[in-house]
Amino acid sequence: MFPGNVELEFRLEPGGAFGENVPPRRTVPLGAKARFSWNACRGETIIQTDARLSPLDFHLDMMDGSIHIDGPVLRLHAHVVSRQDLERLIQSYFYALPPLLGLEMLDSCIFSEVLGRLGNVSFCWGLQRSGMESVDVTTSDIQEDRFRRALSRLRVLDERNGLVNRRLLAATQYFHIACRLAHTPSRRWEFLAETLLNYAKVLESLFPPSADGTISAARVGLRSLGFDAVSIEALYIPALALRNAVDVAHPTLAAFNDNQLAILEKYTDVAESAFRDLLGRIFNRIAEGRFSLTVPSDTKPSAATLKVLARIEEALAVSDGEKQSNIK
Structure with missing residues (x-):
């Protein structure tokens, strides 16, 4: 199979910016009639227009091979000498081109699919696994019970009785954001x-x-909540240990191989149910009067934070003033 000539097809989404016949997001053809619809209730702005960009259609010869752009599809023909060479080629386009397009366009695009053909072998470039943790098998009765339980837990987070559970409120919100991001x-x-x-x-x-x-x-x-050492080290501590690594809270220039990425993906997959169990256990024990969290001493923005906000506000006012002067 190697060395050989490979044909790769990368599909961009959203495709409206490249001429796909789909409703636009933030890209409208020059001269088109468009309406901006602002929905304050949903907190969103929608561009409404029947106009569409003409599909992109051009050809380039690059160092890696020849490229043809057909609307939202990039087709690349290249010669590769090994599996590693093929992976390098795919990854260089998959991870680098969408951010580079983001420097030029308002629509933030991604490659939603990568297909390829090498010799007589067709393939797709995707995930190694997506575990059972990604599926929730349930019934309407179970969903009703879950909804009722969520409503009952509102009382635990009610701050009219003080800030005793502000930590639980914050943790629940961060968990929700994690699930949304995943x-x-x-x-x-x-x-x-x-x-x-x-x-x-x-x-x-x-x-x-x-x-x-x-x-x-x-x-x-975690031990005070009854979690055993194995669960603590396998399901919870990695989130903190990874905080300062693998591009979590700090940037990294490291490149991880498939096996390393698979470990991170597997942990992130199983962590969701583990953290859901953790928060559920805390809610239950607080409701039963068997557990309490440390009450925060202060929930107001710090003086340093307020100083930064004031500086930003001042800088934005100056910037807005300069823009108005340029318009005049």
């Missing part, structure tokens, strides 16, 4: 690092750092 994107694991960061925030919100550090405080808090 499942809302068109492509699974598009926001893997950001998902992990929000799982770490769940633990940091629930268990404030002790003199021995954040991880130690989380271990103590």
Whole structure:
């Protein structure tokens, strides 16, 4: 099979910016009639127009091979000498081209699908796995019970009786954001690092750092809730340990191989049910009067944060003034 000539097809989404016949997001043809519809209730702005861009259609000869752009589809013909060479070629386009397009266009696009053909072998470039944790088999009765339980837990978060459960409110919100990041994107694991960061925030919100550090405080808090050592180390502590690695809370220039990425994807997959169990256990024990969280001493923005906000407000006012002067 190697060496050989490969044909690759990358599909961009959303495709309206490249001439696909779909409703536009933030890209409208010059001279077209368009209506901006603002829905304050949903917090969204929609561009309404029947106009469409003409599909892109051009050819380029690049160092990697020849490229043809056909609307939202990029077709690449190249010669590869090994599997590693093929992976490098795919990854260079998959990870680098959408951000580069983002420097030029308002629509933030991704490659939703990568197909290929090498010799007589057709393939797709995708995920190695997506576990059973991604599926919820349920009934209407179970869903009703879940909805009722969620409503009953509102009382636990009611701050009219004080801020005793502000930590639980924050942790629940961070968990919700993690789930949204994991499942809302068109492509699974598009926001893997950001998902992990929000799982770490769940633990940091629930268990404030002790003199021995954040991880130690989380271990103590989890043990007090009855979690065993194996579960703590496998399902919860990795979120904190990864916080300062693998592009979670800090940038990284490292490139991870398929096996390393598979480990991260597997952990992120199983972490969702683990953190859901953690928060459910806390809600139940607080309702039963068998558990309490440390009450935050202050929930107001710090003086340093307020100073930064004031500086930003001032800078934006100056910037707006200069824009108005340029318009005149």
